[in-house]
Amino acid sequence: MDIEQLDPTPEDYAFRDEVRRFYDQNLTDEHRRAALLTTWALAEFEYGRSWQKILYARGWGAPNWPVEYGGAGWSPKQRLIWEMESQRARPPEIMRMGKNLVAPCIMTFGTDEQKAYFLPRIISGEDWWAQGYSEPGAGSDLASLQLQATSDGDDYILNGSKIWTTFAQFANRIFCLVRTAKMQKKQEGITFLLIDMDSPGIELRPIYTIAGEHEFNQVFFTDVRVPKSRRLGEENAGWSVARHLLLYEHSAGLLRMVTELRWRVRWLNELVGLEADGYGGSLRDDPDFSRRLSLLEIAVEAADFAAAQLIADAKPGAPPDATGELLNIRNRETAQALTELGAEAVGYYGAPDQRGARKVVTDVPVVGPPHVLLPMPFYLAQRANTIAGGTPEIHRNNVAKHLLGL
Ligand SMILES: Cc1cc2nc3c(=O)[nH]c(=O)nc-3n(C[C@H](O)[C@H](O)[C@H](O)COP(=O)(O)OP(=O)(O)OC[C@H]3O[C@@H](n4cnc5c(N)ncnc54)[C@H](O)[C@@H]3O)c2cc1C
Structure with missing residues (x-):
């Protein structure tokens, strides 16, 4: 796709030139090589992290977010031009579970405190998220998940594991679907939690791919305490948050x-x-x-x-x-x-x-x-x-x- 196909105005060309200049001035040879070497989601995490910080400093940390949370407020045409120039420049990959997956859910289901705390940390590249959905017995049939969260005062106590957790070794946060109740329908009784990876009781076991890369992990939870203030949405209503997130993941x-x-x-x-x-x-x-x-x-x-x-x-x-x-x-x-x-x-x-x-x-x-x-x-x-x-x-x-x- 080319800008000429967009019936461009002089302002569109000026915007295209501004984006192009930004890429020319900020993408280092190492960023470019990291992009070139990416065979799956990331080549080396550090280059994606540093690139997110550069985007953020320019005000383009998450252009497609609503403006109130730091989005760029671009028109559809500008978004397309941005994407085209990004295709052309080819920056390194960024771990997207925070910016593209959990952030829209926090915007929709989060409390004001959760929005104010988490969203700035995602857009600035301070926080990196892993996705704790799949379990050894729950992949396609996600609603069969069993990671147990028992209520204990202001906390939940978690026991169980998540699997295929991409790049959990780099993440400082993980969003998880947990089982808070056994109800008639398995989609009920699921709760969505926002968890710190350094919580005591979380352990990672690496899983290596057929190409010998450490991309996945099994994440074990043993008596992990998570404050209830870290629940996204209502208790036992996490399935609607999960489905909202999947809409973003699937597209x-x-x-x-x-x-x-x-x-x-x-x-x-x-x-x-x-x-x-x-x-x-x-x-x-x-x-x-x-x-x-x-x-x-x-x-x-x-x-x-x-x-x-x-x-x-x-x-x-x-x-x-x-x-x-x-x-x-x-x-x-x-x-x-x-x-x-x-x-x-x-x-x-x-x-x-x-x-x-x-x-x-x-x-x-x-x-x-x-x-x-x-x-x-x-x-x-x-x-x-x-x-x-x-x-x-x-x-x-x-x-x-x-x-x-x-
Ligand atoms: C590269 C990679 C990265 C991943 N990263 C993450 C991550 O970060 N976090 C996370 O939580 N998970 C992650 N996953 C896990 C991924 O979501 C699951 O592998 C996927 O949902 C399939 O589940 P499963 O592996 O348990 O396979 P299963 O669900 O056991 O499926 C086995 C086979 O049965 C078929 N099947 C199952 N149910 C049906 C049905 N109803 N109708 C027709 N066919 C069916 C499937 O299509 C498949 O062919 C990742 C997986 C991969 C490969």
């Missing part, structure tokens, strides 16, 4: 995802243009490979237009509908297919473990030519893309129910 990062898809298409085009057989031939000469790549390029173009339309139509602070969820299913599948082509393109260079060479600052050399460093980690990381945030089966059930009314 989150559409343009960011499209950006990623575009980068991968560009990168695959470079990759397939390289000599592959030692005799001057490249994968581009392979009609089957070229055909598969072209089909995916078309899918990315369509995804870009659809995401831009959705963003232009969105009202600041309003929850998204299931259209974003529908697009997300498609985009995740496209992302997987692109990384499959990438892994195919690098062949046996995908085999060595190159984690040392994939650091932002490193002197470990790449085994093979430079372009072979990322395709295999991308491929491995993307296996999780159609599970994280809900599986396609569950999303399709949601779309059928909420969008199609079936």
